[in-house]
Amino acid sequence: MHIKAILAAALLLPSLNALAAGPADLDRGRFIVRFGGCNDCHTDGYMAKEGQVPEAQWLTGSPVGFQxxxxxxxxxxxxxxxxSLTEDEWVTVARARRQPPMPWFTLAELGDADLRAVYRYVRSLGPAGEPAPAYVAPGGTVTTPYIVFVPQMPEPPASRTARNVD
Ligand code: HEC
Incomplete structure (x- = not known):
């Protein structure tokens, strides 16, 4: 090979590596997504099916709200x-404050390299599904099923009620 071609290839390699998502990035991104519990909320039915949802459906959002x-x-x-985002935009978007129960403060703990690995992994799955319904402010009209995320007080036990009546 001509010396100039070898030099050019040597110069080009690091920049190509930075652009291409290597298998290590994808594995790392997949690991973070699984261990970070992202599917628990961002994949419809993932919790109920104990994770037995095909990867093709992962992270396609949920039509069930959290109220x-x-x-x-x-x-x-x-x-x-x-x-819809570039990798650089994602690094900022991923660290933004969100409504509960999104653990945005946990995601914001990840360093740039880990966030980029998540981006590359999710991007490798390709776009799929429909956008999730839009956020509804308190008191607004909700038209989807939703989970009430508020602590409930138990009813007093029957025996105590009976004693109170005595
Ligand atoms: C307990 C449920 C829950 C878990 C677990 C969860 N999310 Fe979320 N996530 C949400 C909800 C709900 C929203 C919408 C928040 C809002 O409306 O501000 C959201 C929003 C987001 C957004 C903003 C999307 C946008 O429209 O810009 C990103 C990014 C995100 N989540 C990434 C993740 C990642 C990555 C993980 C795993 C590390 C994760 N989430 C884990 C519930 C969850």
Whole structure:
């Protein structure tokens, strides 16, 4: 090979590596997504099926809302969201404050390299599904099923009620 070609290849390699998502990135991103519990909320039915949901459906969002004092929030379709962002934009978006129960403060703990690995992994799955319903402010009209995320007080035990009556 001509010396110039070898030099050019040597110069090009590191920049190509930075652009291409290597298998190590994808494995790391997949590990973070699984261990970070992202599917628990961002994949419809994942908890109920104990994780037995095909990877093709992962992170496509949930049409079931989470309702609390903050209003009603929906776990976003991350496959579509990530498809609309550059990797640099994702690093900022991923650290933004969110409505409960999104553990945004946990995601914000990840360093740039880990966030980029998550981006590359989710991007490798490709866009899929529909956008999740829009957030509804407190008191607004909710048209989907929702989970009430508010502590409930138990009814007093029957025996105590009977004693109180005595
Ligand atoms: C307990 C449920 C829950 C878990 C676990 C969870 N999320 Fe979320 N996530 C949500 C909800 C609900 C929203 C919508 C919040 C809002 O409306 O502000 C959200 C929003 C987001 C957004 C903003 C999407 C947008 O529209 O810009 C990102 C990014 C995100 N989640 C990433 C993750 C990642 C990555 C993980 C795993 C590390 C994760 N989430 C784990 C519930 C969850």
């Amino acid at each position: 609390g004092p903050w209003g009603t929030s929906y776990a976003a379709n991350l496959r579509l969201r990530i498809a």
